[in-house]
Amino acid sequence: MAKKRSVKPRAGQAQNQFRWPLLASLSAGLLAMLLALATFWPADSVAVEMGEAIYFCGLAIIAAILAWLAIPVPGAGLTRLRSGSLSLRGWGIDLAAWGLALWIGVSLYALQDVLNLRAAVNEWWLWVAGAACFTSARRLFAAGAAQRTVVLLVILSACLLAVHGWHQLLVSFPADRAQYAMDPDGVLRMVGIEAPPGSAQRMNFENRLRDGGPIATFALSNTLAGLLVPALLLTLGILVGEWRRLAMRERFGFAIAAFLIGTLLLRTNSRSAVLAVLIVAVAWAIYSVLSRDGGKPASDNKSAPQAFAVPWKGILAAAVVVGSLLVAYVASNREIMERATASVAFRMQYWRGTISLVQQSPWFGCGPGNFQSAYENVRAMDASEQVAEPHNLWMETAAAGGIPAVLLLVVLVVLCVYWVFVGSRTPQALQSSAEPVSLPLVGPPALAVVDGRPLLVGYGCGVLVVWFLGALIGRFPDVDAQLWGWPLGGLVVALVWNWLGKGTLPRNALIGAVSGLLIHWMLSSGWTIPGAAIPFWLLAGGLLAGNAVEPEQGLERESEKRPQRSLVFYRLRWTVGAVGLGMLVAYFYSGMRPVTEAQRWSTEAITALRIDRAEANYRRAIEADAWDPALEVALADLYRQVLMAESNQALRERFAAATEAAANKAPRDPSLISRLAAMYLHLYQRWGDPADLQEAKLLYLRAAELAPVSERLAAQIAVILMAEQDPQAAEWKERAETLAAAGGHIERELTRVNILSVEVLSEAVQAKPEQKTAAELLKS
Numbered sequence: 001m002a003k004k005r006s007v008k009p010r011a012g013q014a015q016n017q018f019r020w021p022l023l024a025s026l027s028a029g030l031l032a033m034l035l036a037l038a039t040f041w042p043a044d045s046v047a048v049e050m051g052e053a054i055y056f057c058g059l060a061i062i063a064a065i066l067a068w069l070a071i072p073v074p075g076a077g078l079t080r081l082r083s084g085s086l087s088l089r090g091w092g093i094d095l096a097a098w099g100l101a102l103w104i105g106v107s108l109y110a111l112q113d114v115l116n117l118r119a120a121v122n123e124w125w126l127w128v129a130g131a132a133c134f135t136s137a138r139r140l141f142a143a144g145a146a147q148r149t150v151v152l153l154v155i156l157s158a159c160l161l162a163v164h165g166w167h168q169l170l171v172s173f174p175a176d177r178a179q180y181a182m183d184p185d186g187v188l189r190m191v192g193i194e195a196p197p198g199s200a201q202r203m204n205f206e207n208r209l210r211d212g213g214p215i216a217t218f219a220l221s222n223t224l225a226g227l228l229v230p231a232l233l234l235t236l237g238i239l240v241g242e243w244r245r246l247a248m249r250e251r252f253g254f255a256i257a258a259f260l261i262g263t264l265l266l267r268t269n270s271r272s273a274v275l276a277v278l279i280v281a282v283a284w285a286i287y288s289v290l291s292r293d294g295g296k297p298a299s300d301n302k303s304a305p306q307a308f309a310v311p312w313k314g315i316l317a318a319a320v321v322v323g324s325l326l327v328a329y330v331a332s333n334r335e336i337m338e339r340a341t342a343s344v345a346f347r348m349q350y351w352r353g354t355i356s357l358v359q360q361s362p363w364f365g366c367g368p369g370n371f372q373s374a375y376e377n378v379r380a381m382d383a384s385e386q387v388a389e390p391h392n393l394w395m396e397t398a399a400a401g402g403i404p405a406v407l408l409l410v411v412l413v414v415l416c417v418y419w420v421f422v423g424s425r426t427p428q429a430l431q432s433s434a435e436p437v438s439l440p441l442v443g444p445p446a447l448a449v450v451d452g453r454p455l456l457v458g459y460g461c462g463v464l465v466v467w468f469l470g471a472l473i474g475r476f477p478d479v480d481a482q483l484w485g486w487p488l489g490g491l492v493v494a495l496v497w498n499w500l501g502k503g504t505l506p507r508n509a510l511i512g513a514v515s516g517l518l519i520h521w522m523l524s525s526g527w528t529i530p531g532a533a534i535p536f537w538l539l540a541g542g543l544l545a546g547n548a549v550e551p552e553q554g555l556e557r558e559s560e561k562r563p564q565r566s567l568v569f570y571r572l573r574w575t576v577g578a579v580g581l582g583m584l585v586a587y588f589y590s591g592m593r594p595v596t597e598a599q600r601w602s603t604e605a606i607t608a609l610r611i612d613r614a615e616a617n618y619r620r621a622i623e624a625d626a627w628d629p630a631l632e633v634a635l636a637d638l639y640r641q642v643l644m645a646e647s648n649q650a651l652r653e654r655f656a657a658a659t660e661a662a663a664n665k666a667p668r669d670p671s672l673i674s675r676l677a678a679m680y681l682h683l684y685q686r687w688g689d690p691a692d693l694q695e696a697k698l699l700y701l702r703a704a705e706l707a708p709v710s711e712r713l714a715a716q717i718a719v720i721l722m723a724e725q726d727p728q729a730a731e732w733k734e735r736a737e738t739l740a741a742a743g744g745h746i747e748r749e750l751t752r753v754n755i756l757s758v759e760v761l762s763e764a765v766q767a768k769p770e771q772k773t774a775a776e777l778l779k780s
Contacts, residue, residue, distance in 0.1 A: 020070045021450075027066035028140045028450045029458030030059050031133060032153060034534050036462025039157040039227075040470070040477055042531020044219035045388045048126055049119035049369045050630075051595035053530050057125040058584075058592055064132035065580035071139040072572035093419060093544060094135045096412035100401070101131040103408055107364035107401045115367045116666040117627035118595075123369035125591050126528055127400070128583075130537055137541020140450045147542045148505050149452030151234050152496065153459050154535045155257050156489050158231030161224065162260040163485035164478060165214030169267060171480065177209060196771065199754050200747035213268045217477075218531055222524045225273035226532030228265040229520050230513035230539060232258060233280055237509020238499075240284075246499065253495025260488065271340055272523035276516040284512060346383070347391050347523060353378040354395040358402060365402040373669040374399075376707035382743030383709070389525040393518070396527050419544050420511060452500060510543045597624035598631060605634070614638055629672060632662035640679045644766045647687050655679075656695075663699070670707035673699055674716075681720075681756045682769040688760035693720065711739035711748055715774035716755045722778075723758035733778055740774075750775040 034056055043053040104127045108120045141147050180187045188195055188205070195201035213221035235258040239251065246254070265273055356378040357366045366374035372388045379386070390396050398406045470476040496503075517526075517536050526532035601621035608614040618635040625631060639655035642648075659676045666672045677699035684692040697720045704713040714736035721729035740750045753774040761770055 023066040024070035024140055024450050025454040027063045027070065027136055028146065028454040029461070030063035030066070031136060031140070031538060032150075032455040032458030033462035033465070034059050034063070034133065034530075035150075035153055035157060035538060036459045037466060038530040038534040039160065040217050040463075040466045041475065042218050042223070042529060044223065044529055045123075045525065046372075047219075048528060048530070049116075049122055051118070051122045051591075051599070053126055053129075054122055054591050054595050056530050056534070057129040058587055060129035060132040060136075061580070061583055061587055064136045065576065065584070067136035067139045068576040068580065069573050072576060093138070093412065093415045096408055096415055097131040097134050100397075100405060100408040100412060101127040103405050104368050104401045107367050107405070110364045111361070111367040114668050115370050116373070116629060116669055116672075118625060118629070118665075119369035120367050121369075121590055121627065122595070123400070123528060125587060126530070126533075127368065128587075129530075130533060133534060133537035134541045137538050138545050140545075141538070141542035142545035143451055144505065145451040145501070146455065147510070147545070148500050148503060149455040150538050150542050151238075151505060151510070152493065152500055153455065154227075154539065155231050155235055155261075156459075156493055157535070158227050158261045159257050159489045159492055160482075160485040161216040161218075161227060162264040163488050164216040164481040165224065165264045165267070166260075167478070167481035167484060168214045168216070172478075173209075173212075180206075180209060196754055198752060198773070200749075200752040201754075203747060203752065213270075214264060216481075218529075220525075221268040222270050222272070223526050223529050223532055225265060225268045225270040226517060226520060226524065226526035226529070227535055228261050228268070229273050229276050230517045230535060232261045232265055232277060233513040233516045234509055235261065236281075237284075237506050237512050241506030241509055242499075242504060245504065249495045250499045250503070253492050256488070256495070257492045270520075270524070271343060272520045275523070276519035279519055280512040280516040283515075284508065287508065346385060349380050349383040349385075350375075350387055350390045351392060351395050352380065353383075354390040354392075354399050358398045361402060363402045363404060365399045365405070368400045370668070371396070371399045373666070373671065373706070376670050376710070377668070379707070379709050381709045381739060384743055384745040384748055389528070391523060391525050393521040393527040396525075416540070416544055507543075510539060514540050514543055594625035594627070597621070598628060602631065602634065605638075611638070611642055627665065629662045629665035629669070632658050632665060633672065633675065636662060636676065636679060640682065643683060644686055647689075659699075663702075668706055670703040670710070670713070673706070674703040674713060677703065677716075678756060678769070681758070682765065685756070685759065685761050685765040685769055686763075688762075693723070693758065696720065697724075709739055709742075711736050711750065712753050712755060712774070714739055715750060715753060715778060719755060719758050719774075719777045736774065736778070750778065 037056065037059075041052070043056075047053065101124075105124050108115065108117075108124050112120075137150075141150055176187075184202075188202070193201060193205060195205055214224065215221055216224050218224040218227075235254045239246070239254045239258065243251065265277070353375050354371075357371075357374055360366075360378075371390065372386065375387065375390075390399055394406060394409070397409050401408075466477060514536065517532070517539075521527050598621040601617045601624060605614045605617035605621065608617055615635070615638060618631060618638060622628075622631045622635065636655055636658035639651055639658060643651055643655060659679065663673055663676060677696045680692045680696035680699065683689065684696060697717070700713060700717050700720065704710065704717060707713060714732055718729050718732035718736055721732055736750065740748045740753070742748070746752070751773050754771045755774050755777060757770045757772050757777055759770070764770070
């Protein structure tokens with residue numbers, strides 16, 4: 001047999017070989033940093049629209065540029081690329097992901113005249129960040145060590161938040177309830193909520209304080225479950241699938257994680273999360289029965305990779321136990337059972353409204369970042385909730401980008417399913433190796449150049465950023481909860497550390513985690529919430545990481561054609577570099593710079609001691625971010641406060657200009673427009689100028705046209721018309737009463753809805769406007 005010829009690096013190749021793997025490692029570190037940041041600063045959908053996630057988007061774009069420069073081609077083997085035959089299954093997934101993000105941008109551009117552009121642009125960059133993280137993870141996480149590290153970091157994040165959630169249930173929430181019982185008005189002032197006694201706002205706050213589940217760093221329990229679901233399924237999948245190969249300490253470590261995460265998941269009372277875990281457990285049991293060869297030794301089934309092997313009896317038993325426990329808990333939990341029907345009914349209302357929005361604009365939907373305001377126009381009369389998202393990933397995609405966006409998502413899902421179950425042919429060594437695969441110094445490095453070390457370093461850096469930067473910007477983590485969370489999380493990591501270096505990750509565990517989260521998102525929000533979306537993007541990218549490792553002999557046969565092979569890669573890298581640079585420039589000027597500058601000048605305005613300086617700072621903020629209507633609203637409110645003390649015509653003109661600019665920047669936002677109307681009505685209460693009352697009435701009518709089923713707006717318009725002795729007052733009064741009774745929702749009763757009175761009270765309302773219940777004002 002002829003001796004295999006080794007490939008020796010030529011001059012200049014060592015430097016080239018170093019440069020690209022370094023970029024890959026930097027990219028992987030940035031992705032892990034994103035995971036850590038999103039764990040502690042998850043940013044709900046409203047926060048995303050306000051720009052709190054804009055820095056996540058920048059890190060994701062930089063990570064994508066580095067990953068694409070290091071590894072231009074996903075999924076296709078090196079020889080196939082060099083021969084000019086690019087794999088559709090490799091490129092198709094990337095093209096579908098980026099196509100979806102770009103189409104959302106097209107929707108933004110097409111609807112720019114009617115959108116709140118700042119909210120739309122901020123959310124669109126999050127769609128771009130999703131495509132960036134997902135396609136980067138496909139390039140970077142093919143090595144078994146990298147996949148195991150991502151999984152462990154997701155489990156660690158979930159453990160930290162699980163302990164945080166338990167601390168809230170056992171310590172924080174009881175203390176908050178006791179403090180509220182002693183001084184309810186003081187607590188409401190502290191959290192910035194204006195809710196008079198007996199109002200619907202106060203009732204909702206008290207209900208959430210009394211019955212609300214754990215939220216950790218998230219805004220809602222249901223969105224927190226978006227991180228707990230995949231983490232729990234990963235721990236269960238590893239425990240069951242690798243039980244025979246796990247050491248006792250590793251079993252103990254994963255069991256601790258499963259207990260912490262699973263028990264808190266149940267306490268969230270998230271029906272969609274429990275359902276997702278139950279469905280995946282049943283699917284695992286069915287799969288284990290249908291593929292009993294998984295319980296046989298590898299020698300009995302040589303055609304199936306060991307990564308797919310499953311002990312079917314263990315999985316079946318575990319699925320039965322987990323399913324029985326979940327069913328028993330749900331059956332015994334009165335809250336879950338009583339509210340299940342109502343919860344489904346609410347979601348049906350959201351979805352019918354979303355379908356109506358898409359029917360109005362099939363090509364573009366209502367645009368990104370504007371669902372909450374657009375939904376008010378199609379909300380059913382008997383629906384009470386004013387939601388920020390449709391609680392379904394398909395509906396949310398349709399709302400943001402219309403039918404084409406849904407079709408692109410369908411293509412993406414189909415290609416991913418094909419890749420996972422049909423098209424993926426990852427070698428066994430790549431699935432389970434603890435070290436990156438070494439290739440000869442020929443062409444670009446393989447995907448497996450990234451092991452777990454850059455991910456661990458990146459996650460650690462992210463945690464340091466949270467603690468140190470959080471102290472500077474006032475977003476410091478809950479220290480008391482973290483004093484429990486980090487020791488327990490560190491214990492889990494220490495116990496399973498050997499698995500991280502030498503263990504194996506069952507492929508079905510990763511499939512189950514990704515599938516479970518998608519099932520949860522069929523009935524819940526989270527698709528565009530970084531705290532849940534970033535772990536999903538990384539896990540899905542790792543699951544779909546393609547095979548870029550060629551047989552060594554194939555590389556050797558191609559070694560003499562390096563100039564032709566390298567030319568393709570260099571062209572790809574130059575293209576990626578140019579496109580990436582253009583994307584970064586667009587991101588900087590449309591996202592990061594205006595949001596950062598506007599926040600800076602707004603903070604300066606709020607803390608300014610003189611009115612003229614506050615006005616100047618607000619104008620600088622508006623100049624920095626010309627798309628954000630909230631800045632115009634803040635400026636108008638500043639003028640209103642000054643006008644409460646002195647009626648000045650020049651100041652009134654500036655107030656009118658600011659309100660008009662705000663309304664023009666968010667022409668379909670009934671909440672913002674009604675707030676502007678309330679400012680004019682407050683001026684009327686102070687000075688009695690009929691022009692203020694007339695302007696308030698016009699703005700309220702405009703808001704009511706955008707939100708036709710709002711009982712509060714109908715009642716407010718009725719009271720204004722009654723003051724003007726307009727005959728249409730009776731019609732609006734009847735409309736308000738009808739809407740308040742629709743659906744039988746107690747929070748919509750006119751005795752709980754507070755509106756502004758239409759009377760001149762002079763100095764008595766200088767500090768704040770006069771409010772009464774709608775029922776009281778409509779009787780007078």
